[in-house]
Amino acid sequence: MNQWLMAGLLFTPLAWAALSLLLDFRQGRWLSWLGMLIQALVSLGLWVAVASNGGFYYALAGWEAPLGIALRVDGLAVTFVLLTAAVATACGLHAGVYLDPSKSWQRYFWPLFWFLWAGLNGVWLGADLFNLYVSLELISLSAVGLVALGGEAAALRAALRYLFAVLLGSLVYLLGVALLYGQFGTLSLTGIAAVVGADEPAAAMALLLMLAGLALKTALFPLHGWLPPAHGVAKSPVSALLSGLVVKASFYIAARLWLELGDRLGSHTLAQGIGALGAGAVIWGSWLAFRQPHLKQVVAYSSVAQIGYLFLLFPLTFAVAEPVSRLAQQGITLQVVSHALAKSAMFLAAGNLILSVRSKRVDALGGVSHYLPFSLFSFGLAGVSLMSLPPTGGFAAKWLLLQASLASGQWWWVVVLLLGGVLAAAYVFRIYRATFLEDRASDDFYHPPRSLEAIPMLLALLALGLGLVAEPVLSVLALPFEVAAEVAADVAVQP
Amino acid sequence: MSLSALLPILALLSSLLAAVVIFALPESSHRLRTLVNLLAALLKLGVVAVMTWGVFRGVDFSVSFTMLPGVSFMLRADALAMLFAGLSAVLWLFTTIYAVGYLEDSPNRSRFFGFFSLCVASTMGVALAGNLFTFFLFYEMLTLSTYPLVVHRGTDKSLQAGRNYIIYTLGGGVALLLGIAWLHGLAGDLPFQETGHFQGADPALHGQLTLIFVLLIAGLGVKAGLFPLHGWLPQAMVAPAPVSALLHAVAVVKAGAFGIVRVVYDIYGIDFAYALGLLEPLAWLAAFTIIYGSVRALWQTDLKRRLAFSTISQVSYIILGVTLFGPLGAVGGLVHLLHQGIMKITLFFCAGNYAETLGVHRVDELDGAGARMPATSVAFTLAALGMIGVPPLAGFVTKWALGAGALAAEMEWAILVLLVSSLLNAAYFLPIVYRLWFCPIAAPWPAERRWGRLETHAWLFWPPLVTTLMLVLVGLLAATFVSPLSWAQLIAVRMYLP
Numbered sequence: 001m002n003q004w005l006m007a008g009l010l011f012t013p014l015a016w017a018a019l020s021l022l023l024d025f026r027q028g029r030w031l032s033w034l035g036m037l038i039q040a041l042v043s044l045g046l047w048v049a050v051a052s053n054g055g056f057y058y059a060l061a062g063w064e065a066p067l068g069i070a071l072r073v074d075g076l077a078v079t080f081v082l083l084t085a086a087v088a089t090a091c092g093l094h095a096g097v098y099l100d101p102s103k104s105w106q107r108y109f110w111p112l113f114w115f116l117w118a119g120l121n122g123v124w125l126g127a128d129l130f131n132l133y134v135s136l137e138l139i140s141l142s143a144v145g146l147v148a149l150g151g152e153a154a155a156l157r158a159a160l161r162y163l164f165a166v167l168l169g170s171l172v173y174l175l176g177v178a179l180l181y182g183q184f185g186t187l188s189l190t191g192i193a194a195v196v197g198a199d200e201p202a203a204a205m206a207l208l209l210m211l212a213g214l215a216l217k218t219a220l221f222p223l224h225g226w227l228p229p230a231h232g233v234a235k236s237p238v239s240a241l242l243s244g245l246v247v248k249a250s251f252y253i254a255a256r257l258w259l260e261l262g263d264r265l266g267s268h269t270l271a272q273g274i275g276a277l278g279a280g281a282v283i284w285g286s287w288l289a290f291r292q293p294h295l296k297q298v299v300a301y302s303s304v305a306q307i308g309y310l311f312l313l314f315p316l317t318f319a320v321a322e323p324v325s326r327l328a329q330q331g332i333t334l335q336v337v338s339h340a341l342a343k344s345a346m347f348l349a350a351g352n353l354i355l356s357v358r359s360k361r362v363d364a365l366g367g368v369s370h371y372l373p374f375s376l377f378s379f380g381l382a383g384v385s386l387m388s389l390p391p392t393g394g395f396a397a398k399w400l401l402l403q404a405s406l407a408s409g410q411w412w413w414v415v416v417l418l419l420g421g422v423l424a425a426a427y428v429f430r431i432y433r434a435t436f437l438e439d440r441a442s443d444d445f446y447h448p449p450r451s452l453e454a455i456p457m458l459l460a461l462l463a464l465g466l467g468l469v470a471e472p473v474l475s476v477l478a479l480p481f482e483v484a485a486e487v488a489a490d491v492a493v494q495p
Numbered sequence: 496m497s498l499s500a501l502l503p504i505l506a507l508l509s510s511l512l513a514a515v516v517i518f519a520l521p522e523s524s525h526r527l528r529t530l531v532n533l534l535a536a537l538l539k540l541g542v543v544a545v546m547t548w549g550v551f552r553g554v555d556f557s558v559s560f561t562m563l564p565g566v567s568f569m570l571r572a573d574a575l576a577m578l579f580a581g582l583s584a585v586l587w588l589f590t591t592i593y594a595v596g597y598l599e600d601s602p603n604r605s606r607f608f609g610f611f612s613l614c615v616a617s618t619m620g621v622a623l624a625g626n627l628f629t630f631f632l633f634y635e636m637l638t639l640s641t642y643p644l645v646v647h648r649g650t651d652k653s654l655q656a657g658r659n660y661i662i663y664t665l666g667g668g669v670a671l672l673l674g675i676a677w678l679h680g681l682a683g684d685l686p687f688q689e690t691g692h693f694q695g696a697d698p699a700l701h702g703q704l705t706l707i708f709v710l711l712i713a714g715l716g717v718k719a720g721l722f723p724l725h726g727w728l729p730q731a732m733v734a735p736a737p738v739s740a741l742l743h744a745v746a747v748v749k750a751g752a753f754g755i756v757r758v759v760y761d762i763y764g765i766d767f768a769y770a771l772g773l774l775e776p777l778a779w780l781a782a783f784t785i786i787y788g789s790v791r792a793l794w795q796t797d798l799k800r801r802l803a804f805s806t807i808s809q810v811s812y813i814i815l816g817v818t819l820f821g822p823l824g825a826v827g828g829l830v831h832l833l834h835q836g837i838m839k840i841t842l843f844f845c846a847g848n849y850a851e852t853l854g855v856h857r858v859d860e861l862d863g864a865g866a867r868m869p870a871t872s873v874a875f876t877l878a879a880l881g882m883i884g885v886p887p888l889a890g891f892v893t894k895w896a897l898g899a900g901a902l903a904a905e906m907e908w909a910i911l912v913l914l915v916s917s918l919l920n921a922a923y924f925l926p927i928v929y930r931l932w933f934c935p936i937a938a939p940w941p942a943e944r945r946w947g948r949l950e951t952h953a954w955l956f957w958p959p960l961v962t963t964l965m966l967v968l969v970g971l972l973a974a975t976f977v978s979p980l981s982w983a984q985l986i987a988v989r990m991y992l993p
Contacts, residue, residue, distance in 0.1 A: 390632040
């Protein structure tokens with residue numbers, strides 16, 4: 001059973017990518033809707049399998065790591081697989097209606113979309129550093145292509161800038177991987193974690209390089225310059241995919257590296273330094289979001305700020321008691337999931353609002369609360385999660401992070417968390433305020449199709465509901481590596 | 496699931512589902528929307544009545560589930576919860592009727608009533624919350640659902656007011672969240688219980704607990720309009736009259752005051768809070784707010800602004816009552832939660848009637864309105880007299896109980912505060928009453944409208960009269976067992992004699 005699920009998860013997207021290359025936009029749409037259904041079912045199936053039987057280790061077709069593709073499937077990985085299925089399906093459905101089939105280059109949306117999905121699944125499940133690198137490259141290149149789909153000069157410029165950033169990031173990451181391979185002769189994350197000692201400057205250097213490369217790909221302040229133009233000019237469903245999922249992939253690898261190796265190769269200064277950059281992202285990103293004249297730029301800078309929270313993982317899990325570290329990990333995971341849902345909802349809703357008023361500017365939104373209350377409400381609900389107010393997933397995440405900061409005595413992160421919520425409220429309420437203005441001269445609004453309005457609402461409701469069911473979700477997330485590790489050990493013993 | 500767990504959920508869902516249905520209804524289906532609104536209000540009233548009877552008989556209504564590791568979502572109906580829930584359920588019904596009449600022919604009614612129902616659902620949640628975490632959940636939901644109501648008119652002035660409202664309340668929310676999270680770190684999940692949690696707490700924690708208390712009171716004090724955190728309230732007066740009525744009499748300010756009651760009695764415990772020396776500074780702050788609000792009210796020429804400053808003053812009566820150590824003071828504070836609600840909602844209904852029927856917004860335009868609108872003016876007069884504390888109206892009962900509480904707690908200065916405040920109340924209410932009845936009409940009404948036989952629209956006409964009847968009855972029947980006073984006594988007895 002499991003092997004079918006695993007194969008479905010990795011090879012359907014690749015097969016669909018190849019197939020949809022041959023088709024035009026409308027045909028690709030039908031094919032992709034079928035593919036999304038399969039992917040959603042397979043992801044759900046794997047999630048149920050892991051939730052009931054626990055995680056496992058899996059080598060594709062029995063080939064072991066250096067030659068084949070080794071996958072490790074635990075609660076965290078399957079949750080992200082399921083999250084990807086939810087967000088990508090929503091964005092794919094939205095794109096099918098939103099994108100304009102009369103532009104011939106739009107047909108490349110589908111192959112790029114499927115390559116991206118394959119890469120994402122590869123990252124969540126990958127067990128060794130080289131396969132993670134390959135998946136990450138797949139994601140980056142298809143993401144750059146998706147940004148360029150906008151077609152305008154600004155989109156191409158942003159895509160090019162994005163390309164340089166991710167290539168540089170990959171290069172630095174690969175340098176770190178090479179250093180580790182040279183030293184330990186293995187690329188398996190668990191393998192390296194098993195042999196690495198405390199005082200190994202070369203390995204520490206490698207970790208630093210990998211983290212730096214991944215930070216650039218995740219757009220950690222002050223390396224965030226490429227993100228707002230890329231996410232801002234891309235088509236709305238693409239922005240939603242990029243902000244919701246793509247930046248999380250590189251963060252996920254960074255987090256796995258840190259949790260496996262950080263206790264030996266990291267240092268207090270490094271952990272606090274990364275946390276400080278995250279704090280800088282929260283404050284600077286929110287401030288810039290508040291200042292943007294264009295709606296989608298506001299949402300894009302908000303991503304810079306929200307990504308900042310993720311990097312609090314590093315100080316909050318370094319040299320702290322085990323329960324505190326667990327609180328922090330749970331909080332960060334919830335933040336990843338809730339931000340993915342809320343931010344994709346927000347981008348899709350923003351796309352609807354822009355369609356409706358035919359302007360990208362925030363101050364053109366006056367009166368839209370009359371005409372598009374549903375999309376505005378989705379935008380608002382997503383905003384509540386970003387402000388981390390209850391009962392959303394964002395709030396649950398913040399609550400856990402507050403507890404972790406207080407329990408580990410790192411009160412300065414408490415300040416960042418609370419300030420970040422207030423700043424988010426400032427930029428979200430700026431949008432609300434604009435929509436409530438009633439002085440608009442013309443009543444010239446376009447009403448987007450209902451399906452475009454329903455999708456962001458569903459995502460926003462998921463982000464909201466996550467806060468209420470955080471406990472059961474976290475219990476699946478916590479499903480351990482132990483099973484995986486045991487299998488890995490078994491495999492290692494066999495000749 | 497048993498009935499006792501179902502009822503609190505039903506009380507919450509009745510208005511939550513009403514909100515969802517109303518949002519889904521098209522803007523033009525006014526009749527259906529009104530029907531949904533009224534049915535939900537009646538259903539809620541019924542549920543709350545059944546629960547109140549149950550709590551009186553000693554039934555435990557509670558439901559909870561784990562929301563996050565170590566934190567549960569908990570709804571629980573105790574006597575104090577029912578005091579607030581009963582107030583909001585009763586007044587929601589009248590405000591809904593009033594709002595339907597008030598907003599007739601105005602745009603965006605779907606949005607208005609949707610958020611209105613959401614607002615009441617949050618108030619219900621605040622009332623029924625069983626622990627601090629759940630309280631905070633609904634407290635913030637209340638902030639968010641009232642914002643669209645404050646900015647409903649979409650004018651520059653209302654957007655400005657909305658901005659300040661959000662800055663104040665979300666700022667307060669941050670202080671509250673920090674306090675709650677910190678307290679959670681120290682003591683874990685804290686359900687509200689009648690004797691508090693910190694009796695005999697480790698003296699080493701006293702410093703932290705004092706700091707947390709300050710954070711919690713600061714967070715709650717914003718909504719309760721405690722000086723110097725009251726700035727948003729007079730500005731929020733630009734909202735439509737039913738919103739002012741609901742915000743000022745029921746939902747927002749009371750949620751703050753109610754939260755302070757919960758923190759003092761059910762988290763810290765009155766004995767511990769007293770022993771820690773936390774009550775006296777709070778009492779002084781409340782006393783100052785009482786006088787300050789009244790003095791500011793004297794200078795307001797806008798009728799609704801005058802009422803707003805009066806609210807700032809009156810809500811602090813509740814806080815003063817809480818801080819007077821002893822059951823008598825507690826009774827005074829708790830009963831005022833209800834009495835002030837009934838009186839103030841009447842005053843706002845009347846102010847709205849003057850504005851809608853005559854176009855009158857300023858106090859000096861009211862000359863002779865008593866002849867044109869006698870029933871509304873009678874209601875206004877009685878509510879104003881009640882606020883001043885004229886026997887046998889509701890306000891008198893409160894002030895009597897507070898005075899007795901101050902004597903029992905040996906805080907005689909509080910009686911002086913009550914007296915000065917009553918004088919000031921008279922000084923800013925009686926001129927209005929005088930203008931209503933004894934001054935001749937000076938100029939034609941700014942914008943007069945007529946509706947059939949009654950002096951105003953029927954949906955605007957009846958709600959203030961019914962609430963006036965209530966404020967007379969709760970005063971007259973204070974000694975009987977159905978009165979709010981006896982319910983407050985029940986709470987105080989359960990709190991002080993567990």
